[in-house]
Amino acid sequence: MSTAQGARARARIEVTAAIKDEARRQLAAQGAARLSLRAVARELGMVSSALYRYFPSRDDLLTALIIDAYDSLGESAEAAHDASAPPFERWISVCEAVRGWALDHPHEYALIYGSPVPGYTAPDTTVPAAARVGLLLIGIARDAHQGPAPGRPAMADDLRPEAERMAADLAPDLPPEVVTALVAAWAQLYGLVGFELFGQFNRVVEDRETFFRHAVGQLARGAGLASGPR
Amino acid sequence: MSTAQGARARARIEVTAAIKDEARRQLAAQGAARLSLRAVARELGMVSSALYRYFPSRDDLLTALIIDAYDSLGESAEAAHDASAPPFERWISVCEAVRGWALDHPHEYALIYGSPVPGYTAPDTTVPAAARVGLLLIGIARDAHQGPAPGRPAMADDLRPEAERMAADLAPDLPPEVVTALVAAWAQLYGLVGFELFGQFNRVVEDRETFFRHAVGQLARGAGLASGPR
DNA sequence: CACAAAAGAGAGCACTGCTCTTGCGCGGGC
DNA sequence: GCCCGCGCAAGAGCAGTGCTCTCTTTTGTG
Structure with missing residues (x-):
């Protein structure tokens, strides 16, 4: 073995990446439904059947792109997240980062948050990547509720069981x-x-x-991230 | 002319409806991307090229289905709308009707509110049908604000121009x-x-x-549809 | 009744995802 | 350092798609 796992494995990784890159290009240019394995292969100078050695099906390629998209979005959101700012401002920043990423990558956004590509159901592999933005928002709320809890109105009785279940799952604190x-x-x-x-x-x-900006500010207030008067 | 505009026109209308019905069936069964003109024609016992006499392209068929879907959703929402109930309850009913319709017609919902079918942009034809639910919500808000306006907090200055523009467009009152x-x-x-x-x-x-129900209740409160304590 | 317009039939083009078989060449065990 | 085998690519092929074109049949109407 020359490097870790040999040269063959390395070539495989490189080709896999090249396929994803070209696929992402086509995705950004024309959207998921027009993403064609044959066109990707053509652009890469390989024959279409060779591509199946790397992704057993079109759906598998899409799944890889979905995970990458979730990660790219999550990264953008996290990069916009200045931990030293007050929670309300951080909330706004993260929301604006999500919006900005969506406007910059409309087809990728559609891929992950629009209607799922019909006939396709995302495997559990995508779950961790998908959770990043949510976790970020939870973290901000956690910081906002560090101090003495600001007064919050009571909750309807019928919602309480579900609310407690969700809290236990997502943020027990x-x-x-x-x-x-x-x-x-x-x-x-x-x-x-x-x-x-x-x-x-x-x-x-x-x-x-x-x-x-105004609307997500209201959302923040609804989640108890107080701020000055609107 | 035997009946209004002749029998030929009537046959045309019937065939058009049959095509849409079959297309809707396939849409509900498998989603928009798997909707195939050839399959529709096959199911109807006609040859695929004949179908193009009725819908010049797949996108035109989809557009017809989109308009129908908007109308179906609008109808459900309006049917759920008991004009004698207090605004807050009406709001909840309409929102629940939207959710119910979406759960009953997931692929049609995806067609109109999910990612637009790639490469496809809805023509202006769809605008009136698309507006029905929005108008319904505006109407409810109008009723709620008939009496003396409940106290509302001031609005941020940077939002005011846009807010006034939207109000002038949508509901000047x-x-x-x-x-x-x-x-x-x-x-x-x-x-x-x-x-x-x-x-x-x-x-x-x-x-x-x-x-x-709880979340849309909060939305209603945000829009000034007051109600009892949450 | 005759004729033109409308509708249907069928072949064909270029494309798709995916499978299967064939052959080449490089990596790695000897 | 050699040579075998496996990983990979190539190509043909299948079944399906949207759409177009031409030709024939039907049918409403002047």
Whole structure:
């Protein structure tokens, strides 16, 4: 073995990466449904059947791209995360990073948060990568609730069991009310981003950046990340 | 002319409807990307090229299905709308109707609110049908703000121009703060529905109905539809 | 009744994902 | 250092797709 696991394995890794790169290029250019194994192979100067040695099916290639997309998004969000800023500002920054990433990578965003490619169900492999943004938001909320808990209204009785279950799963150190609001805010964040990205805001919202910043600010308040008067 | 516009036109309408019905069946069964013109034609006992006399392309068929889906969703939402109930309850009912329709028609929901079918951009034809749910929500908010306006916090200065523009466009009789919150709530509603439908809540939210009712209740409060203590 | 317009049939093109068989060449055990 | 075997690529081929073109049949109407 020359280097770790020999030269053959290295070549394999390189070819695999080249395939993913070219696939990502096509994905960004035309979207997931138009991603064609044959076109990728053609562009790489190989014959289509050779590509199946690296990805047993188109879905497997897509899965690899999905994981990469989750990671890329998670990285952007984490990079936007200045741990020294107050929680409210950090929340806004992370949300804006998510929006920015989505606008920069619309087809990749559609791949992971739009309708799943029909006939395709993401394997559990994607779970850890998918959780990164959520964990980041939870972390911010945790910091915000370090000190004495700000007064929060009571919760409806019928929600309490589910809220406590979610809190136990996601953040046992946070009050169930906060965890509930956090999960809702998480989903709603993607509603805002998706509507903008998929054209639902056309002819409705013009100054989308301002609108977005305001809306995610409200989400933060809903999750108990207090701030000055709106 | 035997009947209005002749029998030929009637036959055309019937065949068009039959094509859409079969297409909708395939859509519901397998999703948009697997919808095949040839399969539809086969099922209908016609040859594929004949189908192009009715829909010039696959995208045109999809557009027809999209409009129908918007209308079906709008109808469900309007049917759930008991005009005599107080606004807050009406809001909840409409939101639950949207969620229910989405769970009943996942692929159609994905078609209209998921990632747009790549390479496809919806023509303006779809706009009126798409607006139905939004108009319904605006109407509810209007009723809620009939009486003396409940106290609402001030709005950030940078949002004011956009808020006033949106209000002028969508509901000149409503305060800009409310219109802004309404638009945000509208987008966030679909974030909640989409996350549940597309599996993002798997292993996170269990009692989704309760969670949803609570979350849209918060949205309503954000839009100034006051109600009892949460 | 005749004729033109509308609809259907069928072949064909270029493309897709995927499989199978064949042959080449390089890596690694001897 | 040699040579074998395995990893890999190549190519043909299958079944399917959207869409176009031409030709024939049907049918409503002047």
